[in-house]
Amino acid sequence: MPGRPMLARRDSAGRAFMLSAMAGHWRLAGAWGAGAYAPPVFKEGTVSAKSPDKPSRRLGLNLSKITELIWLFTGTLEAVIAMRVLLKLIAANPEAGFADFIYNMTDVFLAPFEGLTPAPQLDGSVLEISSLIAMLVYALTAWGTIRALWIIFEESSIR
Numbered sequence: 001m002p003g004r005p006m007l008a009r010r011d012s013a014g015r016a017f018m019l020s021a022m023a024g025h026w027r028l029a030g031a032w033g034a035g036a037y038a039p040p041v042f043k044e045g046t047v048s049a050k051s052p053d054k055p056s057r058r059l060g061l062n063l064s065k066i067t068e069l070i071w072l073f074t075g076t077l078e079a080v081i082a083m084r085v086l087l088k089l090i091a092a093n094p095e096a097g098f099a100d101f102i103y104n105m106t107d108v109f110l111a112p113f114e115g116l117t118p119a120p121q122l123d124g125s126v127l128e129i130s131s132l133i134a135m136l137v138y139a140l141t142a143w144g145t146i147r148a149l150w151i152i153f154e155e156s157s158i159r
Contacts (some may be wrong), residue, residue: 081109
């Protein structure tokens with residue numbers, strides 16, 4: 001994720017420095033306040049002066065890319081399911097090509113939630129509450145997966 005610290009260490013004075021993923025500069029966080037900029041203080045065993053090709057740096061970048069891909073997939077899925085809810089709510093013609101495409105594409109993802117709750121209907125309009133529950137479940141699943149990946153694979157940011 002842009003702006004998420006990739007590396008963070010403490011200098012000899014106990015100040016925390018983080019390497020910002022966006023601009024590749026060191027940002028001081030701590031006594032001077034988050035967002036203050038300062039050059040890193042290098043000392044053996046604290047802030048690393050090694051190249052960005054260091055395996056832990058690459059792992060952090062890979063985790064960021066994996067996170068972005070998971071959110072992209074989840075966001076796309078959520079948008080398509082929301083479109084289905086809207087089409088059902090406005091009583092769109094299911095024979096129309098676009099509505100048929102959306103319904104068929106989302107059927108696979110909504111199958112586990114089918115029949116979970118009754119769907120209130122009025123003059124052809126349907127509020128698919130089970131689809132709204134599915135959106136919540138998919139969003140929470142994506143968030144939990146991403147958190148688990150970061151907990152498992154991210155190095156300790158400040159020691």
